[in-house]
Amino acid sequence: MPYELYYWDGLQGRGEFVRLALEAAGADYVDVERTGGGRMMALMNSKTEPQIPFAPPFLKDGDLIIPQVANILMYLGPKLGLAPQDEGLRFVANGLQLTIADVVAEAHDTHHPLATTLYYEDQKDAAKQRAAGFIAHRIPKYLGYFERVLTQNPKGDKHAVGADLSYVDLSLFQLIEGLHYAFPRGVKPFAERYPALAALRTMVAERPAIAKYLKSDRRIAFNTSGIFRHYPELDQDGA
Amino acid sequence: MPYELYYWDGLQGRGEFVRLALEAAGADYVDVERTGGGRMMALMNSKTEPQIPFAPPFLKDGDLIIPQVANILMYLGPKLGLAPQDEGLRFVANGLQLTIADVVAEAHDTHHPLATTLYYEDQKDAAKQRAAGFIAHRIPKYLGYFERVLTQNPKGDKHAVGADLSYVDLSLFQLIEGLHYAFPRGVKPFAERYPALAALRTMVAERPAIAKYLKSDRRIAFNTSGIFRHYPELDQDGA
Numbered sequence: 001m002p003y004e005l006y007y008w009d010g011l012q013g014r015g016e017f018v019r020l021a022l023e024a025a026g027a028d029y030v031d032v033e034r035t036g037g038g039r040m041m042a043l044m045n046s047k048t049e050p051q052i053p054f055a056p057p058f059l060k061d062g063d064l065i066i067p068q069v070a071n072i073l074m075y076l077g078p079k080l081g082l083a084p085q086d087e088g089l090r091f092v093a094n095g096l097q098l099t100i101a102d103v104v105a106e107a108h109d110t111h112h113p114l115a116t117t118l119y120y121e122d123q124k125d126a127a128k129q130r131a132a133g134f135i136a137h138r139i140p141k142y143l144g145y146f147e148r149v150l151t152q153n154p155k156g157d158k159h160a161v162g163a164d165l166s167y168v169d170l171s172l173f174q175l176i177e178g179l180h181y182a183f184p185r186g187v188k189p190f191a192e193r194y195p196a197l198a199a200l201r202t203m204v205a206e207r208p209a210i211a212k213y214l215k216s217d218r219r220i221a222f223n224t225s226g227i228f229r230h231y232p233e234l235d236q237d238g239a
Numbered sequence: 240m241p242y243e244l245y246y247w248d249g250l251q252g253r254g255e256f257v258r259l260a261l262e263a264a265g266a267d268y269v270d271v272e273r274t275g276g277g278r279m280m281a282l283m284n285s286k287t288e289p290q291i292p293f294a295p296p297f298l299k300d301g302d303l304i305i306p307q308v309a310n311i312l313m314y315l316g317p318k319l320g321l322a323p324q325d326e327g328l329r330f331v332a333n334g335l336q337l338t339i340a341d342v343v344a345e346a347h348d349t350h351h352p353l354a355t356t357l358y359y360e361d362q363k364d365a366a367k368q369r370a371a372g373f374i375a376h377r378i379p380k381y382l383g384y385f386e387r388v389l390t391q392n393p394k395g396d397k398h399a400v401g402a403d404l405s406y407v408d409l410s411l412f413q414l415i416e417g418l419h420y421a422f423p424r425g426v427k428p429f430a431e432r433y434p435a436l437a438a439l440r441t442m443v444a445e446r447p448a449i450a451k452y453l454k455s456d457r458r459i460a461f462n463t464s465g466i467f468r469h470y471p472e473l474d475q476d477g478a
Binding site for chain 2: 047048049050051052053054055058064065066067068070071074075088091092094095098099102105109113114115116117118126129130133137142145148149152153154
């Protein structure tokens with residue numbers, strides 16, 4: 001039975017971190033809301049379902065419903081051959097994935113610093129302040145950290161955990177892509193300052209399954225409905 | 240060898256979710272920065288350590304370093320007898336824990352909506368807006384969700400997952416305590432609107448190991464250095 005991925009249609013958003021893992025592994029999956037759909041809200045609002053998710057994305061594997069990106073990837077990783085064999089390292093991978101989730105949440109808050117219930121246009125001044133700090137302080141702090149993770153990996157700087165590709169590498173790729181879309185000026189010094197991350201980005205993009213996916217119509221383009229949004233007024237030169 | 244918990248001294252913060260699990264299980268642990276300490280930053284800044292955490296809290300168990308609250312609890316849960324036996328339900332527990340982490344991050348952003356690098360006093364107006372939305376929309380949405388999780392648990396509404404106490408119950412207790420400290424007006428309708436959560440709160444507080452811990456000097460009082468902060472100007476009546 002194929003995995004069922006539940007996420008909003010029309011945007012990459014948080015669902016994309018899961019899609020990349022499924023695509024890299026060539027897994028059999030259905031992107032429910034993009035292919036018929038309409039069942040996502042029913043599941044979330046169910047009064048009888050014993051495992052109700054708070055928000056998408058969530059994965060359904062048989063009767064099991066698994067919400068939250070890092071949780072989905074921790075569940076799928078070993079099944080897809082995208083997690084370390086060593087059990088301890090699986091927790092290291094999960095820790096990195098949760099740190100990626102933290103940057104992603106901060107990237108979201110650059111355009112919605114005051115409330116998710118308000119339009120961006122109604123919180124633009126606050127967004128400018130939040131984005132300025134994100135570019136000046138948070139992007140360098142997070143990317144500097146992930147660069148160290150790569151260079152201090154005892155198995156080599158090609159991968160975040162262990163000697164092989166894991167879902168963490170795929171998510172780092174997506175994070176880097178998202179930051180480049182949203183803040184092209186903010187990440188201008190990227191390749192120079194973070195050479196190991198830059199090499200990882202290329203390595204992931206060139207993997208045959210990923211290269212094929214990125215060219216397919218299953219890869220939704222970045223847009224201003226997603227987590228990473230390009231609003232020129234929020235971008236500025238990174239240090 | 241005792242578990243080593245690394246977290247800032249002087250505040251409950253995110254470390255408290257881990258402390259409650261360790262205390263409930265009577266585990267042998269050292270709260271490193273509260274008992275001598277000084278090693279936390281050295282570990283984080285290490286140029287050689289293969290597993291570097293981005294931020295506290297993190298747990299050290301022998302050579303393994305595990306960052307991120309939900310990750311620490313997923314690791315410790317089975318060892319402390321605070322996780323479901325069923326492997327699928329462990330991912331359900333982790334999904335709930337990550338949703339708790341999301342509320343906690345939003346509670347933090349009520350007092351720091353624009354930047355963590357700015358003082359609260361320098362973002363007070365934005366904080367008022369963010370807190371108003373948090374009280375009006377987000378608290379009811381999250382608590383309503385967790386109330387449903389309890390009432391739709393096929394094993395009964397006393398626990399979040401399965402038939403027994405898990406670390407998720409302990410974290411829900413801490414979330415409820417934190418919200419009551421920070422927003423006493425915002426959660427005034429709590430017991431009436433969320434009876435299952437209210438019963439869970441009492442159940443956890445009355446467990447002998449937790450009751451003893453809460454009275455000990457190991458339980459730091461809530462204060463305005465933590466995640467949950469009581470600033471009267473940010474509080475208002477909840478619906």
